[in-house]
Amino acid sequence: MTNNHSQIIRRITRRSNIRRVFQRLIKIFKTHLLLSLTISSVFVGLIIGFAFRGMNLSQESVRLINFPGEIFMQVLKLMILPLIFSSLVSALAQMDAKESGQMSLFTVGYYVITTLFATMTGILLVLVIHPGDPAIKQELAYLEIQHNPISPLDTFLDVIRNMFPENVIQATMQRTQTKYYFPLNKKTGNKKQDNSSQGGNDFNLIYRKKIENINGMNILGIIVFCTGFGIVISQLGERAKIIVEFFYYFRGSNNAISWHIYVVNTFRNC
Structure with missing residues (x-):
């Protein structure tokens, strides 16, 4: 009787331990x-x-399987602008003027630093991995420019230009970038060249610099605009209480929508 009683107690203890483990796993999963x-x-x-x-x-089957993933990626990109705008304005508007100024500098600096790290990582991976088909690279080798005219100064000035967009609506769709073109000869249709070296064998291509708007969201300009807008609202105090409440609930609704999108988006990974 004693042995049977002890065996029953052991079984109950094992079952209780298993239940506790499952309960902990379920709790961690929900958290x-x-x-x-x-x-x-x-x-x-x-x-x-x-x-x-x-x-x-x-190929058609692969496209159909990949189609839900494309839709989810578009929805995620759709939520970028509302999240940035509502989060920055709502957070900065509820701070003091001094705190909001420090937060704005931190936000812009964080974006610039992470962008630089991302660029350096991308360049390093390209140099190490060499992605792409070598055959295609050989076929397109003649299209590469041996002397890239874009200088670090052009890149730096483009960053400054993008920080202060001329139109905030346009900044949601386009950003500024410096580009160089080869002016064509009107008579021959060939690229203009400067035959200034000995014997005319070496040619210096004449570039024309243009500052253009290219497709792509100007995240940096939007961040700068939102930080400035949030700081001004925080300085208005009670006069801007309605605007602060609007952006607070706007941020809450965007976070709720984004959370549901992220949960559903996990099934896209399948």
């Missing part, structure tokens, strides 16, 4: 729901991907 779903979807996607790899699917 970190987004991270858990993302990791799970990655593993499920790898399994499904390897399973479909041996089925020799057609």
